[in-house]
Amino acid sequence: MKIALLGMGTVGSGVYEIINEEKGNYFAKAQEKITIKKVLVRDKGKKRNDFIDEEILTESFDEILNDEEINAVIFAMGGLEPEFTFMKRSMEKGKHVITANKAVVSEYFEELLNLAKKHNVMFLFEASVGGGIPIITSLKGTLQINQIDEIKGILNGTTNYILSKMSSEGKAFADVLQQAQEMGFAEADPSADVDGFDVSRKLAILSSIAFGSHIKDEDIYKRGIRDVGKEDMEMFSNLGYILKFLAHSKRMDGTYSASVEPVLLSNKDIMSNVNEEFNIVSIKGNIIGELQFYGKGAGKNPTANAVVGDLLYIMNNQNSRESIDLSQHLTNKGLGAFNGKYYLRISLKDHPTFTAVLDLVDEVSKIKKMMVEKNNVFVITEELDAAVVNSLVDRLRSMGTSVFYARILS
Amino acid sequence: MKIALLGMGTVGSGVYEIINEEKGNYFAKAQEKITIKKVLVRDKGKKRNDFIDEEILTESFDEILNDEEINAVIFAMGGLEPEFTFMKRSMEKGKHVITANKAVVSEYFEELLNLAKKHNVMFLFEASVGGGIPIITSLKGTLQINQIDEIKGILNGTTNYILSKMSSEGKAFADVLQQAQEMGFAEADPSADVDGFDVSRKLAILSSIAFGSHIKDEDIYKRGIRDVGKEDMEMFSNLGYILKFLAHSKRMDGTYSASVEPVLLSNKDIMSNVNEEFNIVSIKGNIIGELQFYGKGAGKNPTANAVVGDLLYIMNNQNSRESIDLSQHLTNKGLGAFNGKYYLRISLKDHPTFTAVLDLVDEVSKIKKMMVEKNNVFVITEELDAAVVNSLVDRLRSMGTSVFYARILS
Numbered sequence: 121m122k123i124a125l126l127g128m129g130t131v132g133s134g135v136y137e138i139i140n141e142e143k144g145n146y147f148a149k150a151q152e153k154i155t156i157k158k159v160l161v162r163d164k165g166k167k168r169n170d171f172i173d174e175e176i177l178t179e180s181f182d183e184i185l186n187d188e189e190i191n192a193v194i195f196a197m198g199g200l201e202p203e204f205t206f207m208k209r210s211m212e213k214g215k216h217v218i219t220a221n222k223a224v225v226s227e228y229f230e231e232l233l234n235l236a237k238k239h240n241v242m243f244l245f246e247a248s249v250g251g252g253i254p255i256i257t258s259l260k261g262t263l264q265i266n267q268i269d270e271i272k273g274i275l276n277g278t279t280n281y282i283l284s285k286m287s288s289e290g291k292a293f294a295d296v297l298q299q300a301q302e303m304g305f306a307e308a309d310p311s312a313d314v315d316g317f318d319v320s321r322k323l324a325i326l327s328s329i330a331f332g333s334h335i336k337d338e339d340i341y342k343r344g345i346r347d348v349g350k351e352d353m354e355m356f357s358n359l360g361y362i363l364k365f366l367a368h369s370k371r372m373d374g375t376y377s378a379s380v381e382p383v384l385l386s387n388k389d390i391m392s393n394v395n396e397e398f399n400i401v402s403i404k405g406n407i408i409g410e411l412q413f414y415g416k417g418a419g420k421n422p423t424a425n426a427v428v429g430d431l432l433y434i435m436n437n438q439n440s441r442e443s444i445d446l447s448q449h450l451t452n453k454g455l456g457a458f459n460g461k462y463y464l465r466i467s468l469k470d471h472p473t474f475t476a477v478l479d480l481v482d483e484v485s486k487i488k489k490m491m492v493e494k495n496n497v498f499v500i501t502e503e504l505d506a507a508v509v510n511s512l513v514d515r516l517r518s519m520g521t522s523v524f525y526a527r528i529l530s
Numbered sequence: 531m532k533i534a535l536l537g538m539g540t541v542g543s544g545v546y547e548i549i550n551e552e553k554g555n556y557f558a559k560a561q562e563k564i565t566i567k568k569v570l571v572r573d574k575g576k577k578r579n580d581f582i583d584e585e586i587l588t589e590s591f592d593e594i595l596n597d598e599e600i601n602a603v604i605f606a607m608g609g610l611e612p613e614f615t616f617m618k619r620s621m622e623k624g625k626h627v628i629t630a631n632k633a634v635v636s637e638y639f640e641e642l643l644n645l646a647k648k649h650n651v652m653f654l655f656e657a658s659v660g661g662g663i664p665i666i667t668s669l670k671g672t673l674q675i676n677q678i679d680e681i682k683g684i685l686n687g688t689t690n691y692i693l694s695k696m697s698s699e700g701k702a703f704a705d706v707l708q709q710a711q712e713m714g715f716a717e718a719d720p721s722a723d724v725d726g727f728d729v730s731r732k733l734a735i736l737s738s739i740a741f742g743s744h745i746k747d748e749d750i751y752k753r754g755i756r757d758v759g760k761e762d763m764e765m766f767s768n769l770g771y772i773l774k775f776l777a778h779s780k781r782m783d784g785t786y787s788a789s790v791e792p793v794l795l796s797n798k799d800i801m802s803n804v805n806e807e808f809n810i811v812s813i814k815g816n817i818i819g820e821l822q823f824y825g826k827g828a829g830k831n832p833t834a835n836a837v838v839g840d841l842l843y844i845m846n847n848q849n850s851r852e853s854i855d856l857s858q859h860l861t862n863k864g865l866g867a868f869n870g871k872y873y874l875r876i877s878l879k880d881h882p883t884f885t886a887v888l889d890l891v892d893e894v895s896k897i898k899k900m901m902v903e904k905n906n907v908f909v910i911t912e913e914l915d916a917a918v919v920n921s922l923v924d925r926l927r928s929m930g931t932s933v934f935y936a937r938i939l940s
Contacts, residue, residue, distance in 0.1 A: 388805075393798055394800065409826045410825065411823075411825040432674050
């Protein structure tokens with residue numbers, strides 16, 4: 121099969137190496153070779169690694185589009201445009217599309233699936249969620265027999281690295297973030313990671329497939345991890361909890377709830393031991409029960425592995441029908457499905473605030489556990505609706521306190 | 531597609547229910563129905579659940595074999611014979627074979643794969659390892675691109691239940707085993723579980739696929755969990771370890787090592803939090819890195835889910851080629867790959883033995899850590915070869931001590 125590769129960044133060069141450098145097991149067993157016939161780059165003249173054959177570089181997408189020998193296009197560029205337009209045009213020309221781009225998939229999911237169907241091509245995106253973890257494939261397989269009503273996952277390596285380091289080394293958020301930025305694990309503008317936009321796109325894709333309805337990034341509640349402090353980490357350790365930045369979605373009776381937020385897990389929970397750049401996804405099927413999938417959530421080789429896996433799927437399953445169906449209508453119930461006990465740390469400015477704070481908390485919840493240390497009040501509430509807690513926190517903050525809070529999941 | 535089902539026990543009735551009772555998601559989306567045309571049972575007259583259509587029951591395998599409408603046969607009987615003979619005859623008649631029987635697969639793996647190839651049928655066995663965990667499918671997928679050189683797994687629910695309960699409730703092995711037997715989790719003769727024969731068959735199947743060579747049950751070192759005591763569990767808890775009954779295999783330079791034995795994991799290891807009837811499998815690929823798969827390792831619904839999944843695979847992939855290749859020649863290196871630190875608990879009969887015991891241990895290892903409590907000596911060794919430790923333990927036992935020991939993995 122002859123293919124084109126769009127982009128020669130981290131993922132693109134990883135794909136190039138697996139296919140052309142016999143790095144993998146693939147070539148030993150392949151019945152049909154894969155040939156990368158063209159690679160789209162912005163600047164042909166740029167100095168590149170020696171191993172790339174410069175003959176196949178092009179700056180023209182039309183050259184790829186009009187090459188009838190090319191059956192599949194691998195998208196490894198990033199951003200919504202021109203990637204989305206190029207995907208549509210590729211499909212219209214009868215070329216299969218593979219992408220690692222979670223933004224495009226989550227935003228145009230339904231449209232891309234419909235286009236693929238219309239033009240009788242495959243649209244595959246295993247690499248867009250969970251790096252090397254075969255979660256999209258596993259989700260499709262599980263759905264053939266099961267109804268899936270819940271998804272949980274740790275899906276962002278940068279924030280998991282930050283929380284792991286804060287927990288193991290007792291450092292402050294800002295210090296670990298800076299360290300991660302210096303090491304290249306975090307962007308100069310860390311918002312996509314620490315405020316949850318990266319994770320919510322991945323959760324949007326998984327939830328859409330599992331629940332059969334196009335759930336978008338903007339349908340997902342997001343609360344980041346910027347407020348977590350050293351004092352919180354110490355308290356979690358004393359209480360036997362581990363803080364994780366969790367993607368969570370549930371479906372029930374024609375509605376769904378989806379959120380990305382800091383959540384406390386028991387240190388006996390499998391997910392509590394998922395550290396640094398690793399990801400994990402849990403899905404619950406009505407017949408098979410809970411399944412969990414763990415692996416490297418990012419990085420050149422795992423991501424490229426997922427892309428090449430999609431390519432091999434196309435080669436081996438030319439007659440396969442698309443199994444993803446987004447035709448169900450579900451109502452967004454906001455945080456409706458996420459009641460639970462909550463942990464709150466309320467940092468007071470001055471002593472007089474103390475009783476006012478307690479009165480406020482008392483109004484909405486029996487306090488199950490309370491600790492006071494210096495100017496911090498730590499509270500574990502009884503089981504509460506998420507919306508009630510959010511409004512309580514708003515009122516606490518309006519009194520001039522600073523608050524970190526997290527749902528206790530297990 | 532019309533199929534036959536051999537056996538109406540736990541797995542067989544689970545399969546029957548998924549297909550005939552619309553319990554799953556399958557019927558909503560199926561483009562082609564599955565019809566169970568015949569069910570082989572030992573005694574047609576036996577009283578059964580109302581939901582089973584008695585018309586399709588038969589006591590004659592030949593009746594199934596000679597029915598040309600039946601394309602696939604699901605084996606849910608157990609034991610090596612007549613299952614193996616029936617499989618061969620089914621394949622010779624051009625019928626696909628699906629089984630949940632790990633004993634038949636591990637024993638006749640190469641022969642069954644060759645027969646399937648010769649007769650151009652599929653031979654699938656997802657349910658034979660890890661219950662509902664899609665491990666065989668994932669292993670095949672990972673192998674398309676990766677070389678896999680290590681497998682680790684918790685693959686037996688009964689022993690994992692026993693160890694979990696001993697750890698959480700401080701009970702003795704014999705008491706928890708008896709409780710498990712009363713609850714139906716353990717057999718009256720628990721040997722297949724607690725001595726490792728069940729796990730070793732599963733490890734044989736996984737290792738054969740991963741390493742590309744037919745590794746059999748008898749090629750795998752087995753050491754059971756009968757010797758573990760309450761005093762060991764207390765010590766593990768103090769040291770931050772969790773004891774698991776681990777299947778472990780490694781390949782290197784044309785050799786392999788495979789074992790089933792009690793192993794100590796750090797309580798920060800993901801596998802340490804896999805409890806009760808759940809299973810987990812870790813595989814390490816040279817490109818994708820480590821992947822782990824977690825789910826229910828046994829039970830009617832998860833196992834039946836895996837069987838029906840194989841059936842759907844056959845329906846959707848009629849032209850797929852078998853990807854399992856067992857043609858490599860690997861030498862069994864015994865425990866050669868499994869050096870490590872070891873935990874030993876040596877229970878002395880009398881005081882004079884004490885110095886003799888220490889002398890013996892000193893001969894083979896610098897002691898990294900030692901504790902003495904009542905008549906028990908607890909030792910953590912430096913890194914040692916497994917064979918050295920086994921012979922040390924033999925000599926300690928010949929002195930009249932009783933010993934429990936375990937490799938420290940993480």
